Amino acid sequence: MASAAPPKVPGTALLELMQGQQLGSDQQGVKDSVKQYYTDLTSSKDLLTSACTTCKAPSPDVRAMLKDVPAEIVDRYYGCGTPLPMGITGLRVLDLGCGTGRDCYVAARMVGPNGFVTGVDMTPDQLAVARQYMEQYNTQVLGYPKPNMRFVQGHIEKLDGVEDGSQDLIISNCVINLSPDKAAVLSEAWRVLAPGGEVYFSDIYCDRRLPAEVRTHPVLLGECLGGALYTNDFLRLARQTGFMDPRSLESEEVIITDPALKDLVGNARFYSTTYRLFKLPGRLEDLCEEYGQVAVYKGTLPGHKHGYALDDHHFFVTNKPMLVCGNTAAMVEETWLAPHFQVVGDRSVHYGAFDCGPSPAASGAPAASKASAAGGCC
Ligand SMILES: C[S@@+](CC[C@H](N)C(=O)[O-])C[C@H]1O[C@@H](n2cnc3c(N)ncnc32)[C@H](O)[C@@H]1O
Incomplete structure (x- = not known):
């Protein structure tokens, strides 16, 4: 058999x-x-x-x-x-x-x-x-x-x-x-x-x-x-x-x-x-961490004058400072998006885990995935 x-x-x-x-x-x-x-x-x-x-x-x-x-x-x-x-x-x-x-x-x-x-x-x-x-x-x-x-x-x-x-x-x-x-x-x-x-x-x-x-x-x-x-x-x-x-x-x-x-x-x-x-080798962590960094979108990307959706839970209102985790800071500061953002702060001081709830500014962003597909840190 x-x-x-x-x-x-x-x-x-x-x-x-x-x-x-x-x-x-x-x-x-x-x-x-x-x-x-x-x-x-x-x-x-x-x-x-x-x-x-x-x-x-x-x-x-x-x-x-x-x-x-x-x-x-x-x-x-x-x-x-x-x-x-x-x-x-x-x-x-x-x-x-x-x-x-x-x-x-x-x-x-x-x-x-x-x-x-x-x-x-x-x-x-x-x-x-x-x-x-x-x-x-x-x-x-x-x-x-x-x-x-x-x-x-x-x-x-x-x-x-x-x-x-x-x-x-x-x-x-x-x-x-x-x-x-x-x-x-x-x-x-x-x-x-x-x-x-x-x-x-x-x-x-x-x-x-x-x-x-x-x-x-x-x-x-x-x-x-x-x-x-x-x-x-x-x-x-x-x-x-x-x-x-x-x-x-x-x-x-x-x-x-x-x-x-x-x-x-x-x-x-x-x-x-x-x-x-x-692709940010050594710069992205597996979980969201807070370093007190703030990112400001300048409103300069074509077609995104009033705000920019980095993803389904980060909507940056133009010129409005937003507290971000270290990963998000790297995504907007160390990629092709860099000319369009200003990031204040670095990773020299760690303040603990980042509050992973969607930021208030994200409420105007596209609806979160019905597939629970969000793989982001926050
Ligand atoms: C659904 S079509 C999409 C085509 C195109 N991206 C578009 O939006 O019209 C999938 C395409 O992927 C190509 N493809 C599928 N598997 C591939 C592979 N392993 N390597 C290279 N091309 C592949 C197919 O030949 C086909 O042209």
Whole structure:
């Protein structure tokens, strides 16, 4: 008689995730299945759920920029958020799983001629569309002397050709859930980011660990649901990689209307969430600590004249001093946000644990995640 398989113990799924086995051991099979899914799609209308298309409209600034992006590219957008922060002039931006490049086209305008945008994707058909309009868009629409963007075929688990510390901002839109090795994706992101750099990305998360039959179902996988991480496992993975204090910015539930898919996922609920992960080696603590630091937002980020939401529980009212923990101080003082904030105080005196309730100023901020996705310290 064959010996019974060892019983699944709590935490096995987390172990599989850490070992790059969340979607099973056939990594190439998962990638082939995903590649085929995105090769076959010709428009976002082909999708069966809302997971791979944003529910919330982009900001007015981004909407205005999208008007100049070629129609075919906008039509073949399969993202689940708008990971396009304003005020990134001059930055080096990397888009993980750029698809046909909608976000890269907008980012190319945002960074200006002195910034640069690299889009990486494994599906040749997607990249062919992205490349088709690049030259004309850069020179004729944006009026740049030469293109400030490029599209590279590659795998986000191994960013060949992207130098250590060479990127200021990594964006990604509804992609990491599709990867069979999410630990490798985050490690690579950490490697290629410069100190003070940030991963600002939207992806699908789940309120529980999904059973194997859901994780490996080709349609659920392609629709960005099967590979969705349980929120707390994502937070654990991010911290283990070095991103000690993941911050959730906004989150929205994904609606599944297809009856067969609904039946397959059962009671599981899915959320499209935008996270911010800062690479601040040695500067972020696992819990919020108080050093008496005060941060003031200057109102200088485009589109954020009256205030700025760092995350779903820190809304800085322009020119209003706000007591912050050491982690938040580092996020606004030692990253690309630095020119827009003034931080008073340092970490020379410790006053104990930071009061982790949302600050009064945060009451005007976007509603806290329905998925309890906030991974922040406060
Ligand atoms: C849901 S689409 C999103 C595309 C794009 N970010 C957008 O918003 O339109 C997912 C994309 O990720 C790419 N992709 C999935 N897994 C990948 C991997 N492991 N390495 C590189 N690209 C990957 C697919 O080829 C596809 O173009």
